[in-house]
Amino acid sequence: MKKRIFLSLTLITFLSTFIFNVFIAFFMYKQLTDQESVNLKSEASYISQVIENNFTSFSYDLDKFQTKNRITVISSLGDVLYDNLHEYTSMENHLYRPEIQSALKSGSGSDSRLSKTLGSQTFYYAQKLENDNILRISFTTSSIYSMIYNSMPTFLLMSIVFIFISLTLSKHLTNYIINPIHPSNPDIYDELLPFVKKIDSQQKYIDQQKYELEQRILEFDAISENIADGLILLDTNAHIISINEQAVKILGNTNLSYVSKPFINLTRIIKIQDCVKRAYKGELVDSTNQIRDNFYSFRFSPVMYDLEVLGVVVLIVDNTIQIQNDQLRREFSANVSHELKTPLTSISGYAELIKTGIVKPDDIVPFAEKICNETAHLIDLIEDIIKVSKLDESHESFDFSSINLKDLIDNIAYRLESFANKSNISIKLELFDVNINAVSSILNEIFYNLIENSIKYNKPSGNVLIKMSILNEYVVTEIVDTGIGIPHRAVSRIFERFYRADTSHSSEISGSGLGLSIVKNGINLHGGQIEVTSVENIGTTFKVFLKTSTDTL
Numbered sequence: 022m023k024k025r026i027f028l029s030l031t032l033i034t035f036l037s038t039f040i041f042n043v044f045i046a047f048f049m050y051k052q053l054t055d056q057e058s059v060n061l062k063s064e065a066s067y068i069s070q071v072i073e074n075n076f077t078s079f080s081y082d083l084d085k086f087q088t089k090n091r092i093t094v095i096s097s098l099g100d101v102l103y104d105n106l107h108e109y110t111s112m113e114n115h116l117y118r119p120e121i122q123s124a125l126k127s128g129s130g131s132d133s134r135l136s137k138t139l140g141s142q143t144f145y146y147a148q149k150l151e152n153d154n155i156l157r158i159s160f161t162t163s164s165i166y167s168m169i170y171n172s173m174p175t176f177l178l179m180s181i182v183f184i185f186i187s188l189t190l191s192k193h194l195t196n197y198i199i200n201p202i203h204p205s206n207p208d209i210y211d212e213l214l215p216f217v218k219k220i221d222s223q224q225k226y227i228d229q230q231k232y233e234l235e236q237r238i239l240e241f242d243a244i245s246e247n248i249a250d251g252l253i254l255l256d257t258n259a260h261i262i263s264i265n266e267q268a269v270k271i272l273g274n275t276n277l278s279y280v281s282k283p284f285i286n287l288t289r290i291i292k293i294q295d296c297v298k299r300a301y302k303g304e305l306v307d308s309t310n311q312i313r314d315n316f317y318s319f320r321f322s323p324v325m326y327d328l329e330v331l332g333v334v335v336l337i338v339d340n341t342i343q344i345q346n347d348q349l350r351r352e353f354s355a356n357v358s359h360e361l362k363t364p365l366t367s368i369s370g371y372a373e374l375i376k377t378g379i380v381k382p383d384d385i386v387p388f389a390e391k392i393c394n395e396t397a398h399l400i401d402l403i404e405d406i407i408k409v410s411k412l413d414e415s416h417e418s419f420d421f422s423s424i425n426l427k428d429l430i431d432n433i434a435y436r437l438e439s440f441a442n443k444s445n446i447s448i449k450l451e452l453f454d455v456n457i458n459a460v461s462s463i464l465n466e467i468f469y470n471l472i473e474n475s476i477k478y479n480k481p482s483g484n485v486l487i488k489m490s491i492l493n494e495y496v497v498t499e500i501v502d503t504g505i506g507i508p509h510r511a512v513s514r515i516f517e518r519f520y521r522a523d524t525s526h527s528s529e530i531s532g533s534g535l536g537l538s539i540v541k542n543g544i545n546l547h548g549g550q551i552e553v554t555s556v557e558n559i560g561t562t563f564k565v566f567l568k569t570s571t572d573t574l
């Protein structure tokens with residue numbers, strides 16, 4: 022308010038200075054020209070007498086006449102007969118000049134004309150003589166425009182001085198008006214006291230509310246930006262009031278701003294748009310959508326007040342892992358059923374045959390042996406399934422302890438020695454003492470599976486080399502075999518559950534296809550990594566990276 026009063030006063034002073042200056046310029050100009058017109062008339066009347074009393078040559082007398090004005094004598098046909106300032110013989114015809122025309126008609130006439138550059142203005146007075154010639158007196162002065170233009174520097178200087186004075190005065194005047202209204206002033210106008218106090222308390226209340234609101238917005242922004250889920254608030258017209266970074270990442274372009282824009286600018290997925298429409302009808306809508314490679318659960322909640330929808334809150338939760346796990350579980354159950362069914366069908370087949378009594382006594386032993394083998398396979402399978410399921414469960418239940426990896430591998434190699442001997446496979450160990458923090462049974466499972474595979478998928482009289490090295494904080498264990506290898510297309514899939522690479526040799530080798538899946542999950546549990554390189558018919562190398570524990574070596 023103070024600023025406005027101050028500015029208004031300054032503006033008024035400035036404008037009045039300007040108008041006053043222009044007005045003065047006009048007034049002075051008018052005075053000057055009026056005076057000069059009177060002078061022209063009296064000079065014309067005097068000169069006309071001189072001319073009329075002279076019967077020989079008026080030019081001789083007029084040349085001697087002392088005047089600052091221009092004297093011109095023009096014939097009734099417009100020819101210039103005399104001019105005291107210019108060479109009149111070459112002058113153009115003046116018949117149609119306005120002042121000459123009116124002098125011919127009514128005895129006298131006047132006119133004023135601006136020069137082309139507007140720099141000067143000439144005033145003319147014409148009088149008809151007795152011999153019908155016209156006497157014209159004229160004088161030239163600066164035009165009003167050039168007067169104003171010439172007075173510009175003065176005007177500017179005056180304006181600056183006035184503005185300076187008006188600024189100082191306006192400031193004082195503003196303080197004089199405003200200070201008695203300000204609540205902090207003890208000399209407040211009595212009439213205004215209750216009013217000003219009320220306004221002051223209301224202002225304080227509004228400031229407080231504004232501060233609290235700003236704090237809430239900050240808190241809301243902080244919460245909404247830090248939650249892992251996407252959150253969008255829409256107003257009554259489906260325009261975005263607020264949207265967090267997560268929601269933009271999921272639906273939009275992170276380089277664009279979507280606040281105050283229609284929701285349709287964010288996504289054009291028809292299914293999502295339909296859900297928003299339903300939410301605006303008051304319905305709570307849940308929907309799952311695949312966007313790029315991920316699956317998201319969307320919840321569209323209408324914000325209701327008095328049975329009217331004021332807006333919609335959209336919550337987006339990334340459910341990719343859950344959905345993928347559900348899918349894996351479904352696949353796993355289907356595979357388990359399939360894998361269990363095969364040996365069970367075989368067992369039940371042989372048992373049925375024995376039960377009917379049609380089996381020859383000599384066949385009973387081989388049949389029983391087949392039943393035993395299938396049962397052993399079934400038990401292995403079930404054990405593997407239990408191990409996989411255990412690794413899927415919460416990792417908190419596992420017991421970690423410091424384990425000497427060399428001892429663990431030595432022991433496994435010893436246990437598998439007779440199995441290797443059957444195919445005349447030699448196992449070479451290049452190990453050193455190193456401790457890792459691990460779950461003993463799972464670590465055992467990891468290396469047992471890998472070493473067993475290196476023997477199982479080896480060629481007769483092949484080799485297996487198990488060697489250790491240290492890379493930063495990791496102990497790297499390589500299991501290198503000279504076996505059948507893994508086809509290039511299968512390498513990326515061998516860690517999948519129940520996956521078995523299809524090669525000419527592998528069909529005779531028994532297995533569940535769960536071993537490497539247990540290995541992979543087990544290594545993940547220990548925060549390690551596994552790499553595989555393989556060339557068909559040449560051999561395979563598995564590299565296991567596990568973190569050494571602090572009490573190592």
Ligand code: ADP
Nearest residue numbers: 474475478506515521522532533534535536537
């Ligand atoms: P399985 O019970 O069939 O051995 P795994 O999960 O241990 O199941 O292995 C999955 C598949 O990976 C195997 O069927 C086999 O085709 C391939 N594989 C694993 N280890 C080796 C290896 N050392 N050499 C060649 N192929 C291997």
